[in-house]
Amino acid sequence: MALWTWLWATPATAMPAALLLTLGSYALALQIYQLARRPALLHPAITAMLAIMAVLIAGDIDYARYFEGAAFIHFLLGPATVSLAVPLYRNLAHVRRLGSALAFALVMGATVAVVAAWLLGRMLQLSDLTLRSLLPKSVTTPIAMGLAETLGGSPSLAAGIVLVTGVIGCVAAPLAFRLLRVRDPAAQGFALGVAAHGFGTAKAFEISPLAGAFASLGLGLTGLVTALALPWIARAVGF
């Protein structure tokens, strides 16, 4: 036990320990996910997070101490967000071809996601912090975390909320499409990317490559548009 405490006391050992714990849990979670044939609820990020929480609680390690050690992985979110410009650029041809239809669907979808969450969240009397972390829920996690911080919410709460949103989107999509009679794979893919970010995009690639391309487009554009518009709107309405 003394050895365990010593391990987390200084960065020289806490950093490799935290990195190993993170990478190891994720690798294991990825294996489980693939063995179980990729169900949305067993997404590797969720399993890995739960496993790490269990280790930290059982080992009596402060979250702050773990986070310090794993900060390097967290930092990579920035460059990863920047790299989303590449698939966005790749799919620009679709944007040029379908310009106004795509723009309208995007703005409506992104607006519904934010406004519905806000109205319902207020009705159900969610706390101010939760509400502020909730608004960017349809946006890809790295952007949502930055946005939550900008809006005065909590980045880690936003990360959890975004994950759950992704799972809900994947589980609900087949039913929603059937009810609304949406058969167009491009529309299905785009909606998955707009409403359920990376999770939805992975799901769309299972439908078809075209649906996948539209999903990555929806993911990138929603992230960009929401990040550019939401903070100004929130500021204007005095949120």
Add this chain to the structure above:
Amino acid sequence: MDGLTALITLLSFTLAGQVLAHVSGFPIPGPVLGMALLLAALMIRGRVSAELERVSALTQRHLSLLFVPAGVGLMTHAAALRAEGASLLITLIVSTVLALGATAFILQRLRRGQTT
């Protein structure tokens, strides 16, 4: 090159986005501005290097790993989640399904009118 230039590119645009966010005072996350800048640069240049393509594909394949450290921070919100977890879940389910349906329905409608 073995991905080094791509790494330098991504880091430069990350830093440029952060600096722009700070200097302009825009309430927008720096990396998002970096993404917009890189997109503009790619459009001006008219192509993506194979290397940048590879590095960005690798990053995105394991994107979910990168938000694990922050996500574990949910454990510090345990009390709040116990208190309002159910309301939060209802909010998420309803708003996500509405957004999903609205986007798909609108795009299918509008695309039917166009030639594809």
